[in-house]
Amino acid sequence: MNDRVARIRGLIEGAPSAPGHDGGLLHRVCAAATHTLAASGTGVSVMTEVGARGVYAASDPLTERMEELQFVLGEGPCWDAFALRRPVLVPDIEEESPGRWPMYRPAAWEGGIRAVFSFPLQMGAVRLGVLDVFRKRTGSLRGDEFADALAFAEVTMTALLDRHEEAVMQGLGDSLDDAGEHRAELFQAQGMVMVQLGVSIGEAMVRMRAYAFAHGRRLDEVARDVVARRLDFGSDRP
Template sequence: MTADEMRAARLVAEAAAGAAPEELPRRLCGAACEGLGADGATLSLLTDTPSRQLLAASDSTALLLEEVQFTVLEGPCISAAASGEPVIVDDLDHEPTPWPLFGANMREKLPQVKAVYAFPVYFGDYVLGTMDLLALRPRALPEDAVRQAPEVADAVAAALLPARRQLLSGMEAPAWEPTEDIRAHWFDTHRAVGMVASHKEISPEDALALMRARAFRTGRTLADITADILGQPRNESGL
């Protein structure tokens, strides 16, 4: 790539270099949006497992995009994490997608989002998450931006490398901002899954499936269900 084509990755590296530790993931999202011309971005790890971890979301729309995908367990970021390949949805209104639950939820909850772009984030040879970009207009990212996006994802991974051990242990939520969002979409979900698994004497995967089913049945997010479980006695969780 030329120096101009590396601009987006350079913006991410510069944002990381000047960031306070608690601001790092959110600043990475902002730099990715600026460099690639997206309207929102999220970063998440281990997207297709009970240990899924939200690292940052640029705004409430991006956060809801992640909530939809993790609740229904399908969508561009799930596919990108599983395949290790970029997933491009240029026009949600007119392009058929292989994710019926994702499509229905997007039309209901985020009709303003017209395009979604998911790129795997690699640590070495392993895909451990995704960078999701959203746009409020179809075909928002030109070909050169899509071509640059994997380099941006690599720059994101490099910026997060010092926190790799903490990310993979999942033992405690980091002090990243906004704190409430990080806890609700990381550490608190793990706790709720563990409580349901213990109470029902089932596996964490089955516990998470029960929580997802309740979210889907009630039209709420998995974060809402998590808050219910953690705020109630175990026999009143509704699962």
């Protein structure tokens, strides 16, 4: 973990809960990002290639509306950031072409938003969604703010994967008695995915975790299918 990511994690751990929420991790991500990036609001939306879409967390009601509106209209910076696999930076939304987000742009302006910066939640080829940073004033992100935003996106992606795995493991109880066997199977699957995709062992694990997240499955189930050759991550490669 680099120093910047470690610092961002510390800021998130110390962040207060967002208004109207229970202080869960993703809401604290939004609260910390809003403060650190001098934003008016920050939102986290999930977008996967198998069709999962939706707003997971937002720092405030206005930001939540701005996030939801992108899914209602089917356009906006989060869609572009996800599709292009790179940040979409709009320091002055009024200066954007009228043909870009023809419905979302005026709606965002009416809501008081003057700048928006969208960062895909991705590691390698894996994408899970977008972190949107909104401002009620025009202006670009400074160099250090941009770097911090990338770190927030990295931490957020990890948080989404961890949150999913914690949720699916709740209530399993005694079924975890054979954890040693599951762990060996997971390591075997990780190695197989590494070979299938020609990636590092670390990215192989990320790919399996992201697959489990997108399909609403447990990681050990995905690993079992890989080992049994019912699931081949390399089958879709060109």
